[in-house]
Each structure stands twice: as C-alpha cells, then as structure tokens.
Amino acid sequence: MTVGTRTRVLISGSGIAGSSLAHWLARHGGFDVTVVERAPAFRPGGQAIDVRGPALDVAERMGILPSLREHATDMLGMSVVDGSGREVYRSTERTLTGGELASPDVEIMRDDLNEIIQRACPGGVAYRYGDWVIALDDRDEEGVRVAFREAPPETFDLVVGADGLHSAVRAAAFGPERGFIHHLGSYLAVFTAPNFLNLDRWQVFCRAGEPGAEVFGGVMSARDNSESRVYLGFGSEEPLEYDVRDVAAQRRLVAERLTGAGWEFDRIVKYLWDAADFHFDSMSQIHMDSWSRGRVVLLGDAGYCGSPMSGQGTSMAMVGAYVLAGELKTAAGEHRAAFAAYEGELREYVAGNQAIALTSRQRMAAEVDGTADALDLPRLEDVVHGLRLKDY
Ligand SMILES: Cc1cc2nc3c(=O)[nH]c(=O)nc-3n(C[C@H](O)[C@H](O)[C@H](O)COP(=O)(O)OP(=O)(O)OC[C@H]3O[C@@H](n4cnc5c(N)ncnc54)[C@H](O)[C@@H]3O)c2cc1C
Secondary structure: OOEOOEEEEEEEOOOHHHHHHHHHHHHHOOEEEEEEEOOOOOOOOOOEEEEOOHHHHHHHHHOOHHHHHHOEOOOOEEEEEOOOOOEEEEEOOEEOOOEEOOOOOEEEEHHHHHHHHHHOOOOOOEEEEOOOEEEEEEOHHHOEEEEEOOOOOEEEOEEEEOOOOOOHHHHHHHOOHHHOEEEEEEEEEEEEEOOOOOOOOEEEEEEEOOOOOOEEEEEEEEOOOOEEEEEEEEEOOOOOOOOOOOHHHHHHHHHHHHOOOOOOHHHHHHHHOOOOOOEEEEEEEEOOOOOEEOOEEEOOHHHHOOOHHHOOHHHHHHHHHHHHHHHHHHHOOOHHHHHHHHHHHHHHHHHHHHHHHHHHHHHHHHHHHOOHHHOOOOOHHHHHOOOOOOOO
16 A cells, blocks of 8 residues: 555565665655565675676666775686696686676675665665565555565555565566576576685686586685685586575585586585585576566566676666666656556666677687687677666
C-alpha cells in the first residue's frame, strides 16, 4: 500500500544492484525502502570488478568516484603462465580482470565497492539481513503481498528482484530459472587467501588441462599486498546438477577438479577449505523477454546477468539502478510506465554487454598470441560506453 504519497519498495538482495537502487531511491525521496538480504550480515568477497563507461558517470553522480579511485586495486600488470608455471605472456599495460591500465576505468574489489555505495546512502533505508522472500502475491491495485522466511507478511507497492543469478523474486514472479538461464560452459570459485606468491600489485593467470577437462585460475594481490584474491575454474559443457546453497559440496567439487592440475593449483586448493568468503557459481547469463511483471521488476544479475566473462555485471547493475530509480521518480507512481522506460533505455546496452562474454576468451587468446589487432569483433570501448545517461 502507498503510505500517504510515499511508495513502499521492497528490494530483495543487497549486492551492487540492490545497494545502488536503495541509494538512488533514498536520494530522490518519496520512497520507503526496505532491503532484504539473505546473508546474515554485509556480504564480503568477490574479486576485482570494473566500473566503466556510464557506470563511472553514475558513480560521479552518487558522489563516490573519488572514494572508488582511492580504493582502486592499483595493479601494475599481469602474467599468464602454462601448467608447468612457465610465463607465456606478460603485460604492464593491461590485466585480465581490469583491461587497459591507462584508462579512466576503476578496478576495485567487489566488497569495497558495495561498502562505499552503502556508506554513501542518504539514510532512511531499512536493511534486513538473514531473511528472504518465500512467496509473492501481486494483488494489482492493492500492491504485492510478500511472505518472508522470518518476518511477518507485508504489502509493498513495488518489489525489486536484485537477488542475483539465482533470484528468488524472479522464480516467484516469472517461473523457474531453467527458462531464463544460459550456461556458458564453465564454473568459477572466488575467495580470499594469504598473498602466498608474494605478488606486488600483480596478477597471474593459468589455463591448463586437456580440451574437455580444462581448468583455469588466477591469483591477484589485494589490499596493499596483505592478501590475495584467488579464483579457480573448470570447464563443463553440460550444466552440473548441484545445490546452490550447499557450500561444502561446492568446495569439494572445485577441489576434485583442480587438484593435480599443475602450476600452483594444489597450493591454492588448500586455502579454499577455510575461506569464509568462498563463492562458487556457474558462468551463466540470464535472458528475459521482459524484466517486469505487474508490480515486480528485476535489476542486475537477476534480470540480465552477463557473467564474470563479460566483466560488465557490476557496471550494468549500477547503471540499471540509476535508470530504474530515475524512471520511477519521473513516472510519479505509474510503475508500468517506469518499467517500460527502464527497459527502453537499457535493452541495447545490456545486449551489447552480454555479447562481450561470448568473445572474451577469444579476445584474451588473441592478446596472448599477439594477434588482437586482426580480430574482427565490435570494439569493447564502443560497447561499454554505448549509453548516454539521462538526467533525472
Ligand atoms: C560473493 C560474491 C562474489 C562475486 N564475485 C565476483 C567476481 O569475482 N567477479 C565477477 O565478475 N562477479 C562476481 N560476482 C557477481 C557480481 O557481483 C555481479 O555480477 C554484479 O555486481 C551485479 O550484482 P547484483 O547485485 O545484480 O548481484 P549479486 O552480486 O549476485 O548480489 C545479489 C545479492 O542478493 C543476495 N541474495 C541472493 N538470494 C537472495 C534471496 N533469496 N533473498 C535476498 N537476498 C538474496 C546475495 O546474497 C547478494 O548479496 C560475485 C557475486 C557475489 C554474491
């Protein structure tokens, strides 16, 4: 229900998408915002992610760009090694996670970015940790009746699914995940470890194994070289059946695939058992014909995940939040008009960014072989900058 003239909004998920939307709605005013997050507290973890193109403008408009630059990873470069540890490529001009070093882009740890966004929130947003949506009943004019795992049911004017690749809001409003998810053929685990390779603002990437049983992984120093962020991955043409909530089983799965694979993989695997921020997921995308249904709308990975292979998930989430909040403000209570305008603004930008993921491996291989100039693919700069932000 609308309390006076204020619109009650429930945001499910406090990742980059949910936190950014809460920020903008609080800033515009006229919204009572509740964020419900499944994790028991602020969620740490994640590798370095990139803020690029229009997402930099969003950060500037949020007033957080100087803070982002201050907390940037500050990498000096990268090496690619083979399974025996032999360096086959070295660059001080680019990194695997961040792209060109001499660019205005900001590469920052995912959790640092989220903390900065949440700290800059103007206030008045209620964050509820350790709870989640279990059912939605969209009653049209009356609003959406929401049942939670812990809290008593409540009615909201709008519900936003910003709860990631395996969104519960999407499942409740649009149907099972299998209708929207596209598996890109690999799996990735990310976690924190000591800086056991003594890297100095450097990252090392390795791909090893036979076709069909390929593994890959990387280590980058983080937080002034005091720790490293690690990722381990493996290929699997077919999607695997696994419980997305069973972290112990996911640790075992990654250890089985990577142990004995060469380079430093055995050493890295030892650190995965105790990593508190261990995060594992498939490299997948979400494609949907529409991002809204009735009073429910999807934002970020929940609606248009690009996968880590796109390197653009975070920028899409920040830009999506800015546009959705802006259109809700402009539409002054007409949520259908706001959701249609949100899609109209973003569809092309999202499609271009999702397409990057499908060629990212080819681009990296060409970089290592020195044949990148001959590649006949859309220029990344054109895709990631392919949206002019409106003023709201
Ligand atoms: C721990 C973690 C580590 C990551 N590491 C990387 C990385 O290294 N590289 C990379 O490219 N991308 C990474 N990602 C994905 C990346 O953060 C997103 O692609 C991007 O930032 C868009 O964010 P999002 O907010 O849409 O989704 P997400 O970042 O996935 O955030 C979704 C949030 O919703 C919460 N949530 C999930 N289910 C529910 C539910 N039922 N109810 C309420 N809340 C729920 C999650 O706990 C999470 O806080 C990571 C995501 C997470 C959660």
